[in-house]
Amino acid sequence: MTVENIQGEYITFTDGKYEVPDHPLVGALAGDGIGPDIWSATRMVLDAAVAKAYAGQRKICWQPLAAGEAAFKETGSYLPEATLETIEKLKIAIKGPLSTPTGGGIRSLNVALRHHFDLFACIRPVRYYQGVPNPMKRPGDLDVVIFRENTEDVYAGLEWAAGSDEAEELGAYLRDKLQAKVRPGSALGIKPMSPEGSKRLIRSAIQYALDNGRKMVTMVHKGNIMKFTEGAFCQWGYDMAKAEFSNQIISEADLWDKYQGECPAGKIVLNDRIADAMFQQLLLRPSEYDVLATPNLNGDYLSDACAAQVGGLGIAPGANVGNGIAIFEATHGTAPKYAGLDKVNPGSLILSGKMMLDFMGWNEAGTLVEKALQAAILGRKVTYDLARQMEGGEEVSCSSFGKLIVAAME
Ligand code: NAP
Numbered sequence: 403m404t405v406e407n408i409q410g411e412y413i414t415f416t417d418g419k420y421e422v423p424d425h426p427l428v429g430a431l432a433g434d435g436i437g438p439d440i441w442s443a444t445r446m447v448l449d450a451a452v453a454k455a456y457a458g459q460r461k462i463c464w465q466p467l468a469a470g471e472a473a474f475k476e477t478g479s480y481l482p483e484a485t486l487e488t489i490e491k492l493k494i495a496i497k498g499p500l501s502t503p504t505g506g507g508i509r510s511l512n513v514a515l516r517h518h519f520d521l522f523a524c525i526r527p528v529r530y531y532q533g534v535p536n537p538m539k540r541p542g543d544l545d546v547v548i549f550r551e552n553t554e555d556v557y558a559g560l561e562w563a564a565g566s567d568e569a570e571e572l573g574a575y576l577r578d579k580l581q582a583k584v585r586p587g588s589a590l591g592i593k594p595m596s597p598e599g600s601k602r603l604i605r606s607a608i609q610y611a612l613d614n615g616r617k618m619v620t621m622v623h624k625g626n627i628m629k630f631t632e633g634a635f636c637q638w639g640y641d642m643a644k645a646e647f648s649n650q651i652i653s654e655a656d657l658w659d660k661y662q663g664e665c666p667a668g669k670i671v672l673n674d675r676i677a678d679a680m681f682q683q684l685l686l687r688p689s690e691y692d693v694l695a696t697p698n699l700n701g702d703y704l705s706d707a708c709a710a711q712v713g714g715l716g717i718a719p720g721a722n723v724g725n726g727i728a729i730f731e732a733t734h735g736t737a738p739k740y741a742g743l744d745k746v747n748p749g750s751l752i753l754s755g756k757m758m759l760d761f762m763g764w765n766e767a768g769t770l771v772e773k774a775l776q777a778a779i780l781g782r783k784v785t786y787d788l789a790r791q792m793e794g795g796e797e798v799s800c801s802s803f804g805k806l807i808v809a810a811m812e
């Protein structure tokens with residue numbers, strides 16, 4: 403069925419703003435492996451939250467989209483052109499995990515989607531939900547939103563195998579022309595980082611902080627060693643903020659010298675930390691951090707480390723956002739051994755759905771989803787992954803957990 407045949411209206415994106423009608427068409431990619439199980443529970447929860455929050459005035463018109471193994475069987479392509487064209491029209495989509503096709507061609511469907519739509523910001527909010535088993539004494543102290551650059555740095559995929567003609571030729575160039583010490587026979591990778599790519603990521607982190615009443619944006623980098631890439635990321639961030647947010651940004655020094663450590667209303671602190679120190683800080687003084695803006699690799703490690711700190715690796719939500727297209731996704735993989743067993747935790751996709759509702763401006767529904775998930779966890783009837791670590795926890799299926807979340811909205 404084409405989009406045109408489905409009731410509902412398109413979300414539009416004009417002058418940097420999304421306009422969401424009351425019956426928006428939203429893309430839904432169920433994904434591979436456990437994807438269909440968690441998508442079905444997620445859809446039930448999101449539909450219930452929207453119906454309850456807006457008393458039936460609003461409803462999402464889901465547009466199922468083919469990708470992954472099912473799409474390959476049907477069309478011979480893991481990521482059919484029709485799916486890409488439809489996402490382009492719909493602007494907002496939610497997706498379950500996709501398996502990485504074997505046999506070459508596409509490196510990863512997720513990476514392909516990010517590159518195709520230039521989804522430059524990977525956004526991962528990390529906070530604690532009471533009752534989730536975790537390794538920390540005060541897990542509730544951590545409440546951060548990580549903005550990770552998605553298109554540059556080591557993610558750009560510019561690397562050549564040891565001994566390949568390309569690596570030998572590039573190695574010779576580096577030795578001969580740039581006097582770089584590169585051993586013959588080395589594998590080589592390139593880490594490109596541009597002012598444009600860095601600034602747009604940091605800009606969206608600052609804008610998010612301003613829009614959501616957050617108080618600090620911390621740029622996390624390894625600029626003490628990699629001065630022209632990681633160090634420049636941070637400097638470009640300060641330059642951009644000075645040019646574009648001069649009335650809203652204060653420095654860390656000013657926070658203490660002028661404002662006695664209390665960030666004034668309507669302003670945010672922009673500061674930076676060296677990546678390795680940041681890992682310590684987030685363990686020892688997590689409550690001091692808020693929104694983080696990172697190049698790709700730092701953000702990769704930090705977002706999983708933070709999620710583990712609150713015990714939420716299995717329920718961590720995420721989104722990949724570009725200029726006018728946003729895809730919300732479960733952050734775990736397809737867990738193929740559990741495919742079709744109605745067993746796994748749908749929490750990651752459900753919380754990604756909550757992010758999506760907030761992103762659409764449907765915050766009342768988003769808040770309902772989050773509160774109901776919290777209540778369901780406290781009820782201790784949870785999926786196997788939580789039940790096995792929870793004292794007095796009772797295991798329920800994926801779909802039953804979804805139903806318990808819906809029941810908690812009443
Ligand atoms: P995985 O699918 O994330 O599964 C690893 C383990 O994590 C599972 O065996 C399970 O642990 C636990 N787990 C994952 N999702 C869970 C859930 N919803 N509820 C409860 N437990 C959950 O990682 P993988 O086995 O390395 O990857 C499998 C495939 O997924 C690969 O093809 C990979 O490329 C793909 N992948 C896709 C994405 C994506 O689409 N965003 C991300 C990562 C990987 P236990 O065994 O302890 O129960």
